[in-house]
Amino acid sequence: MRRVARALLGSQYALMLEYRAEIALWALSGLLPFIMLALWRQAPAGAHLGLGSGGLDRYFLSAYLVRQFSVVWVVFAFEEDALLGRLSPYLLQPLHPLWRYLAAHLAEQLTRLPFAAAIAALFFVLNPGAFWLPSPGGLFLAWLATLGAFAISFLLQSLIAALCFWSEKASALERLLFVPYLFLSGLLAPLAAFPPGVRAMAQWTPFPWLINFPARLLAGLPVDAAAGFGAQLAWIALLLPAVLLLWRAGVRRYTAMGA
Amino acid sequence: MIEVEGLSKTYRVAAKQPGLAGTLRHFVHRRSREVAAVRGLSFAIDPGEMVGFLGANGAGKTTTLKMLCGLIHPSAGLVRVAGFEPRRRQRAFLQQITLVMGQKQQLIWDLPPLDSLRVNAAVYGLSDSEAQRRIDALAQMLELGEELTRPVRKLSLGQRMKAELLAALLHQPSVLFLDEPTLGLDVNAQARVRGFLAEYNRRTGATVLLTSHYMADITALCPRVLLIHQGALFHDGPLEQLAARLAPCRQVRLELAEPPTSEALAPFGELECLEGRAASLLVPRDRLTAVVAQLLARFEVLDLEVSDPPIEELIGGLFRDQPSAPSAG
Missing domain, CATH: 3.40.50.300 (P-loop containing nucleotide triphosphate hydrolases)
Structure with a gap:
């Protein structure tokens, strides 16, 4: 399996480097947290978020970085492959097709790294007061939490992707999830900005664990790490078998259209 | 190595009439029909x-x-x-x-x-x-x-x-x-x-x-x-x-010393084409030997070639002759 992983990552990284200009544009297009930062700095409510001095800057920069390394597009790639018949050769090889998509995502993250680092550096140049270095332990935990966020997003989208076996345009479902993701993940505002009722409800969805939790860890803001990792593990444990089961049922219905 | 017995595949496909009315009807009352793409196929390959x-x-x-x-x-x-x-x-x-x-x-x-x-x-x-x-x-x-x-x-x-x-x-x-x-x-x-x-x-x-x-x-x-x-x-x-199964006739191509008339060739088989001194006839397999002998006796033959019609044409003819079922790829 190690050889397969190395070969897949190597080829996908080579492929992503071919698309480096596009990936740089994707990294740039994810600047929403910085726009939100500018708005929250002006808003009187920003002072009551409990983030402390400089905490707001650190939170939104962290949200940007977490988002960059947890972006998932498997449903769109899968849908296109299924419609154009590219899925068929994958299904005839002794390797689950999802491994290919996973390798493509990890390779894309590696390609994004320098662009995201450059944007973070520019942020510090423009906001020298916001500069901070996370502790090695904090950085490690934030990396783990970002990995967890990526795993949840990947599984959630894979679940929707598996619905392509029933409906050719399952990606429309993904768009349904986008609005709650935008509001409840912490990308537009830290979860602390929401009323207690909404916060309590959000805890039972996967969204706060995708941005808010890893971003707070990275920014060094107070957060219940055990509860966060526990929730991430629970969502992964719930989604993984669901994806595998739905996939197995879907493959039985596969008609190999377009191939 | 490959064994297939009674293999069938049926697809369910949407049945929609063309035009706006058909689209609206299909939206309100979706109808589908079953298409048999493969029906009871059996064979073995060594x-x-x-x-x-x-x-x-x-x-x-x-x-x-x-x-x-x-x-x-x-x-x-x-x-x-x-x-x-x-x-x-x-x-x-x-x-x-x-x-x-x-x-x-x-x-x-x-x-x-x-x-x-x-x-x-x-x-x-x-x-x-x-x-x-x-x-x-x-x-x-x-x-x-x-x-x-x-x-x-x-x-x-x-x-x-x-x-x-x-x-x-x-x-x-x-x-x-x-x-x-x-x-x-x-x-x-x-x-x-x-x-x-x-x-x-x-x-x-x-x-x-x-x-x-x-x-x-x-x-x-x-x-x-x-x-x-x-x-x-x-x-x-x-x-x-x-x-042989698809074509009960064989193709006889002739090049003659003098241009023949179609009436002169008609008794020997079905005339496919006649262009100057060149002609092509379809002759039933069981009469082939006798017909070739008669042609050689009746005309001054410069060249004669007997062949099966191209297999593409035979298969194409078979499919044209039979009513088509809904296709499935």
């Missing part, structure tokens, strides 16, 4: 055989191939390939088969074929040295060299097809399902692919099931053909037998 799979567009050839390689599940019937039930897609089964589709590609478009080959080698558990040995051997047979280091998008159609074949055969499958492997290639490239397939079959003893719209592929490679029509098996046997 190890090492090269078998041609013929049929018009929509006859069910590709659907059958997809069921044989496990890509889609049959609606009914039994299939065993290399001792496995394809639909279960066990690892040991997938290691033994390959499917090549002329219009589809598995190579990564923006990278050189070698990158895809490395992935395939790892997926099929080949060591680096074994993979390199096989790549070298197959590349030599396919006359591929520096093309393997150029991005796939920069290769010609023929080069790309050869690279696809290399990728599909790297794990040395013992059963090859080839769906139009020479589609779109020029005559030279077609001949090279054909030569390669024959050589691969000779060297490895692989079983090959081949569909092609180019009859030259079938005549050059396949001593046996399966002809499928409207999802059912129409013929299983040598190509010549099929020709």
